[in-house]
Amino acid sequence: GRLRLLVLFGGASAEHDVSCVTAAHVLAAADRTKYDLIPVGITRDGTWIRNDKAIAALAEATPALPDALEPAGTEVEPLLEIAGTDNRPTVVLPLLHGPHGEDGTVQGMLELAGVPYVGSGVLSSALCMDKAMTKVVAAQARIPQCRWIEFRAGTGERAQLVERTIAELGLPVFVKPANLGSSVGISKAHDAAELAEAIDLALRYDEVLVIEEAVTAREIEVAVLGNLTPEASVAGEIRPGSDFYDYADKYVNGAAALVIPADLPPEDSDRVRELAAATFSTLRCSGMARVDFFYEEGGRGWLLNEVNTIPGFTPASMYPKLWEASGLSYPALIDRLVELASQRHEIRS
Ligand code: ATP
Ligand code: MG
Ligand code: MG
Ligand code: MG
Known part of the structure; x- marks a missing residue:
């Protein structure tokens, strides 16, 4: 019979909408002859909803509209929904960005449920979600990076942090919540007053901040696919439409240009x-x-910015486009990810 492909989307993070859009595209593109698609939406307050209406909604609405996929339907119990009622093989595709989705929490639940799932496991998801921990581990492996400092709420006055930042990194700098994505809570600060504001903003999203020197550089991204012997796609370049690649540029104005392959x-x-x-x-x-x-x-050449374990995944997103340019279509990429999930599960169990 067909494999149950349980597509998890939405979620309680600031990237909820983005996740709904991604899910709409994946549900529309996945091969129905291979998969019995089960859309499960997670509401902003964390309730799991079996979205049977989502597939029908997709036939009518354009997948660009997140509203068509806002979690609506019957509330379900997560572990029971994952396991299913018969013993049919299941793979979970978590299309959740940010905290409680991309950070190892959902992955931990899927490990306990004993179900194969697409993407990184608990440790890797948590490491890559936390920009400070990513840098610490990458530095240990001598992967080149820009200069940065970490700050934890409650460990000092904001005025001191402003002073320390300017002394150690100079200006301008980027201030980021350690655990987020889609540029939410990120600002570029050009002077002490902007820096103080940037710190306050980022602290609304996380108790840990990462402050980085602003580098003058091109932004190049690579899609990696595989398990123990990963393959790298061609490189792609982002040309931001504004001062930096911010939320509006990613999802609202769409002014950024993607150059594939990068020159x-x-x-x-x-x-x-x-x-x-x-x-x-x-x-x-x-x-x-x-x-x-x-x-x-x-200058210094290549510097690691960050790793996204659940990258933007609409057909217009960098990750699928890089694979398309490397010879793997969007539906074929979904198949490959499901295969990799099953293989990893077999090796580990
Ligand atoms: P994603 O949506 O890719 O998960 P994110 O929210 O994790 O993004 P970053 O990639 O860390 O955020 O930063 C967002 C953008 O800000 C970058 O794409 C880049 O345009 C700019 N930026 C971030 N850090 C720096 C830096 N140190 N120097 C220059 N530009 C930067
Ligand atoms: Mg990110
Ligand atoms: Mg991200
Ligand atoms: Mg980024």
Whole structure:
């Protein structure tokens, strides 16, 4: 029979909407002859909803509309829903971005349920979600990075942090909540007053902050696919439409341009693909990850920015586009991820 492919989307994070859009596209593209698609939406307050209406809604609405997929339907008990009522093989595809989805929490629940799932496991998800921990582990493996400092709420006055930041990193700097994505809560600060505001904003999202020197560089991303022997796609470049690649640029105005493949000398392109695969393995990723770099031309060259274990996954997103340019279509990429999930599960159990 067909495999149950349980698509998990929505979630309690600031990236809820983005996740709904992604799920709409995946549900529309996945091969119905292979999969019995089971859409399960998670509401903003964490309730799991079996979204049987989602498939029908997709036939009418354009998948670009997150409203069509807002979790609606019957409330379900997560573990029972995952296990299913018969003993049919199931794979879970978590399309959840940010905390309580991309950070190892849902992955831990899926481990306990004993069900294969797409993407990284508990440790890797948690490591990559936390920008400070990503940097610490990557530094240990000598992966080049920009200069940065960490701050934890309650460990000092804001005025001191402003002073320390300027002394150690200079200006401008980027201030980020340690555990988030889609540029939510991130600002670029050009002076002490902006820095104080940026710190307050980021602290609304997380108790740990990462402050980085602002590098003047091109933004290059690589899609990595695989388990123990990961493959790297061609490199792609983001050309932000504004001062940096912010939330509006990603999802509202769409002013950013994606250049695929990135225009790079072959040796630099080889190098970044190698670095991306090494970063994936160092951080114990599996299945997929988008590994993002800064390319400081004439300076330090490649610097790791971050790793996204559940990257944007609409057909217009960088991760699927990089694989398409590397010869793997969107539906074929979904098949490959499901295969990798099953293989990893077999090896581990
Ligand atoms: P994603 O949606 O990819 O998960 P994110 O929310 O995790 O993004 P980052 O990638 O860390 O956020 O930062 C968002 C954007 O801010 C980057 O794509 C880049 O345009 C800019 N940026 C971040 N850090 C720096 C830096 N140190 N120097 C220069 N630009 C930066
Ligand atoms: Mg990110
Ligand atoms: Mg992200
Ligand atoms: Mg990013």
